Amino acid sequence: MTITYVLMQNLKRNPLRAALTATAFSLPMAVFVAAISLVVLLANVAASAAKELRLGVHQKTSLTNLLPEGMRRKIEALDPQKEHLHAVCGMRWFGGRVPDTQNTLTSLAADADTFPIVYSDVQMTEEETARWLSEKTACVVGFATAEQYGWKPGDRLTLESTVPPYLTLEFKIVKVMQNAERSSVFYFRRDYLEDSLKAAGFDDPRCNIFWIKCKTAEGLRTLQQRIDAAFANSPEETKSEDENAFAANFTQAAGNLPGLMQAMAVVVVFIIALVAGNTMMMSFRERIRELAVFKAIGFQSSRIFAIVLAESTMLALIGALAGVIPASLFLLLVPIRNLRMGPISSFEVSPLAIVVSIAIALLVGLVAGLWPAYQAHRLRTVDALRKVA
């Protein structure tokens, strides 16, 4: 027999109470794992976007108001020495969907020459770039979408547009993108779209947005001001935002999710601390005389302190594991990427989330056990036993 065994047996003393207290740990920890994983994902998306130093220029009032194609030249002319500017890529929304399905893909037509530069994070190989540049029907597609429709590089496919004039186009996949933030996006060449529109009687080479790859963060700020100043008070008045601002807008739309979760986490942690502390205090009070006898037998006060603390921590750990393990398995097994909610497609259980959740539980268990452990430490055998008689 070891003291650990004695501790484990102690938890069985009042199984219902122990189970309820453990549940007070397991449920929030299960939610924590999912929530922290989500925050980690959002942070990753924001971080990788920041690294790419892209500036998006669109019509001031709305992304749906198109800007003339010539804008690209005008933007390039604002930095002729290419001091800050790397390349400009015009984009046009296609709104395509696979025939006989309901979901419209995030499908965009992009300038063929500059797409591989502006979207260097897509990491096209030389061979893929060559194929992109040589084949007019070339397209690149995010891994989640590719997985959903069973597409591989080299496959041919057809998309029909959901916006006038409802073109139906054929494509050939040159790459499946592995980026988390582009897991369900579809890019193809804008000259292909332009020509197809022209063939259908629509000569409309305009763009929704121009993406500008900048050389430095400072250069990005400079260009942002220059561009918006240059087109101010013109029919093509623009608004320039970097991708971070886009991500921030996105999270703001979601109601400042990380901040809200943090606030909720603090409240929840506080509540479990109270629940666990109450349980530990009750279980300590029931055992005052028993612990007094432990001391009489020769257990040092420091050891009694450790025993009570260990019991509380153990209860917390058992509760946390009972929440974290099923939650992780659930998140791993249920195909969340099929939800196809942009970045969520690359959702995975963050090891950090597991470590943090268990650490929080241990800490709360420790804190909850402190007061009863202190009481047990200063408990005097003679006083505790006298209360019997």
Place this chain on the structure above:
Amino acid sequence: MSTAEIELRNVRKVYYKERLEIPVLEGLDLDVATGDFVVLMGPSGSGKSTLLHLIGGLDTPTSGAVRVGDANLERMNERQLTAWRSRNVGFIFQMYHLVPVLTAAQNVELPLLLFRMSSAERRQRVITALNVVGLADRMDHRPNQLSGGQEQRVAIARAIVTDPRLILADEPTGDLDAKTSEEILGLLNVLNTEFEKTIIMVTHDPRAAAHGKRRLHLDKGALYSDERATVRAVAAASS
């Protein structure tokens, strides 16, 4: 060194309640020889438990000296007293105080967790202690599956498993019926005579008192009438 196993000199114990002095023991002297079986009697609140706690190193005197073996308890701090207790004293209480979630054998094993020894030796010691109290066949029972008398036997086994020189019992039969009390007292006699344990037992029960070799009365802070109980009295009470 004096021949006495236990030696108390001018021991005073004063409690304080709301700044009020409550003198409990007022200058006690006591010698207990090795192998003695002392029965301590006296009215409720006279300080019997207090005296037992001082001898067992659970409490320290306000003034005076308490020597047990070669240990001067009044000079030791709490840590030292605790370590000393683990090796030298076995306590038996009125309410047994067993751990309900552990079996009889595991309860007896508890004090051995403080010692470095092989699990085989530990097991052997537990079985020996349970054999002495006649409960080897109940070793896997939990306290709630045992009668009061059996629980007290387990508590006695727990007190002797470390082989202490001194056994201190505070009203060990206070919660038991007459017949079971006799069994427990007989067991204490065996520990005293066969295993040569020095025993001090507090009791209210005159029949229980007859089991000791020597009777002391504590009243109003002083020890009285140190009369020798005859061996015949023990025989008469147990027949």
